[in-house]
Amino acid sequence: MNLPQAGALTVPQDRILVVDDEPLVRNLLSEYLCNEGYDCDLAATGRDALIKLANGSFSLVIADIRMPELNGLQLLEGIAQRFPDVATIIVTAIADIDTAIYTMKQGAYDYIIKPFNLEQVAESVKRALQLRRTRLESKRISQNLEALVRKKAFALSTALHDLKDQHKTTLEVLIKALDARGHETQCHSQRVQAYTLRLAQQFEFDTLQLMDLARGALLHDIGKIGVPDGILLKPGKLNSDEWSHIRKHPTIGNEILQGVKFLDRVAWMVLCHHEKWDGTGYPQGLKGDQIPLEARIFAVLDAYDAITSTRPYREAMSSDVARTAIIANAGTQFDEKVVDEFLKVPQRDWDEISAKFPG
Structure with a gap:
């Protein structure tokens, strides 16, 4: 060599x-x-x-x-x-x-x-x-990039967790503000939220839509913060002037929630939850599919809870009475498809939710 x-x-x-x-x-x-x-x-x-x-x-x-x-x-x-x-x-x-x-x-x-x-x-x-x-x-x-990605992912996860906590705190503050006004029925918002999430199972909502749906159901009456106590807590029937004040609460709720960025979509649901299928609702007189599906769902369950709960001017009525009233108003006040899905849910499911949030 x-x-x-x-x-x-x-x-x-x-x-x-x-x-x-x-x-x-x-x-x-x-x-x-x-x-x-x-x-x-x-x-x-x-x-x-x-x-x-x-x-x-x-x-x-x-x-x-x-x-x-x-x-x-x-x-x-x-x-x-x-x-x-x-x-x-x-x-x-x-x-x-x-x-x-x-x-x-x-x-x-x-x-x-x-x-x-x-x-x-x-x-x-x-x-x-x-x-x-x-x-x-x-x-x-590659290892440095992986470490950086892990670090950034952890920071993002922490930030999202903090943001969720902030969102949760915001919702809790809003609900407590409503409760402090002496809201007419204890646990009404919580029941309507639970009812709504149960009925939502009959529809094809994605995760983000369900989150908005839950927030909207919980906050649907937040505008009643702007209604005078003398009207909100009146034990008798309301006169026309008092009803005009009550009818403002969806608009007031919409204005409150529009100031909270993550509740923009929820604000629209809250604004529409007293609209009626035939166009005779308030505040905008929307009709049919002009009303968001979420608000159409709220409307049925809000009515169900109102009928089956004690109010300042009357005692609670049975679930049979509530179901009969909802069926009678399908196609006028309520979306018939939503009513059909409501009726498919076993009554025991509604009863379990009611028992979980008494008042």
């Missing part, structure tokens, strides 16, 4: 393990690569090589295939499994294409046939180490 004059230094921090059961080959490769500026160590068998790899840090392994105890192919497999960041080059007398392909599949950078040219080996070592550095840098960047 021709031993040319050593060239310039390359990367002194790269450490190479030369593995060959022939001392002459090991020493020749080691001497030449050391002259090229690499730090080299030697192993006579694949087993010795794995021990050295476990106890030290290497950038590259140059290995023969035919060796005692643990051959080069087995060593290559062990390196791929246990030391994936270590580059490998096979230097062997086995000129077999299938073996060469197998070593490449196991991660070997090159397959050099003996007798070899040392300059060829040095060039292969240089390219293998450059590729290794590129892969390590890509891995480092």
Whole structure:
């Protein structure tokens, strides 16, 4: 083998393990690569090589295939499994294409046939180490990006959680403000919300729509904050002037909720929850499908709860009376399709909700 004059230094921090059961080959490769500026160590068998790899840090392994105890192919497999960041080059007398392909599949950078040219080996070592550095840098960047993504995802999750808490607090404040006015029926809003979510199961609402539906049901009467106590809590029937004040509560509720960004869609539902299917409702006189489906659902359940709850001017009536009244007003006050779905729900479901929110 021709031993040319050593060239310039390359990367002194790269450490190479030369593995060959022939001392002459090991020493020749080691001497030449050391002259090229690499730090080299030697192993006579694949087993010795794995021990050295476990106890030290290497950038590259140059290995023969035919060796005692643990051959080069087995060593290559062990390196791929246990030391994936270590580059490998096979230097062997086995000129077999299938073996060469197998070593490449196991991660070997090159397959050099003996007798070899040392300059060829040095060039292969240089390219293998450059590729290794590129892969390590890509891995480092990828890990940094993954860490950054995890950090950003955690920050986003925390922000969303905080936002949900803020939304929940906003809703609680609004409901407490209504309750503080002495709202006419305890737990009315909670019952209507629970009724609404049960009836919503009969329809095809997505998750975001259900969230808005639940908020709208809970806040449908929020506008009554703007109605005078003398009217809101009057034990007798209301006169026409007093009714005009009551009829303002959907508009007042809409104005309150429009000031809360995440309740924009809910504000529209609240504005429309006293509209009637035949167009005789208030405040806008909307008709049929002009009324949001959510508001049409509220209307049926608001009426059901009003009939079955005690009011300042009368005692609660039975669910049978409520169902009869709703059926009688299907197609005029209520959307017939919503009424049909309401009637499909077992009465025990409504009764369970009523028992959960008494008052």
